[in-house]
Amino acid sequence: MAGWSNWSGSVIAAPREIARPREAGELAALVAQAAKVRVVGAGHSFMPLCETSDLLLNLADYEGAITLAPDRRTAWAPAGWSLRKLTAALWDEGLSLVNQGDINPQSLAGAMATGTHGTGAELGSLSTQARGFRLMTAAGEIVECGPDLHPELYQAQRLSLGLLGVAVEIRVEVVPAYHLEERVERRPLAEVAERLDELAAATRHMEFFVFPYSDEVIFKTLHPIEADNPGRPPKEIGEADEAIFKLACDLSAALPVLTPSLQRLLMRLAGKPSRRIGPAHVIFPSERNIRFEEMEYELPRAAGLPTLRAAIDHIRKRRLPITFPFEFRLAAGDDIWMSPFNAGPGASISFHQYARMPWRPAFAEMEAVLRDGAGRPHWAKRHTLTPADVHRLYPRAGDFLAVRQTWDPAGKFANAHLTELFGL
Known part of the structure; x- marks a missing residue:
């Protein structure tokens, strides 16, 4: 058996076979011979979505073109x-x-x-x-x-x-x-909270990061721009910046009592506002080299900021040593049966913990706060939904499961986690 683990190292599996088929005939034979099949990409799911003891497929080498x-x-x-x-x-x-x-x-x-x-x-x-x-x-x-x-x-x-x-x-x-202009700067959390609707309307993309023990945020916007507009060329986060943050995480892991002071120091070191311009596909992503565990809840737009405030207050009151900042984003509503955004426009709160530190107790506490805001979790990030929760939160869950029953009546593509989650 070949070993496999997800990106953060928290999900470990021993599939009977890990296969990288190249064409349809090879894929069909693999699927036909397996009792259970799951597919993996980069392993960025924090839930055991890809876990299996049978066949794990990776389609990175599969034939095809645009x-x-x-x-x-x-x-x-x-x-x-x-x-x-x-x-x-x-x-x-x-x-x-x-x-x-x-x-x-x-x-x-x-x-x-x-x-x-x-x-x-x-x-x-x-x-x-x-x-x-x-x-x-x-x-x-x-x-x-x-x-x-x-x-x-x-x-x-x-x-x-x-x-x-x-x-x-x-x-x-x-x-x-299209090209994007990225701007990053520090702002007071109180100002961003007061002007959130205005700030969101002013640019195509807006998000911010806030450490639980800081009253300032790292505020980031992205907006389409003409390609010939001058600006700094795209570059990834500097190695020195990442090294400083990793050092702060390691110090917090060794001495959790230092976490509040280290976060305030990190914000003082955040530096001057920055600006860069480049192709959209270059500007959108950032490197993520420091391993973490993550929970993310999607909330009704109006509940986003109050729930973020409640989450920060909970961490401060309990003095929890949470090393990573919250990430706060906005997203449009949709009509997808099993989408956390199918109830209308949403606000997304992502909660992280350094992978070398205990995370389960803090996640249990934080999930209660996020659920109080009528949130629904990102399916690939840590949550504890039950089948009853799924059907309560997703009115079309029954339709989804009926389609699944039609196309996979034997449950070939369901693993233990999904079987438990949906009560299959």
């Missing part, structure tokens, strides 16, 4: 490609994705299957950009679905958690290539 529609508004793309590879290939064709998150190693299929999103008050998750799918079903056949072709399968597959089959190609919405 095929553009005549109107250049959509493109069929290999589902196993990373977002990094996909967006670079689209750029070569003069195209971009509508929106991205702040990392790009994930596979296109994995990002869509879990409802991964970026930021932007009027922009939906990556799942909202899907216009069609080609799936390898449990029967070993390729089935295409879209709004007018197997529409029920398409609706369920838009955010499927990998329960319906192996996505081999995805038809994704694209737009003409």
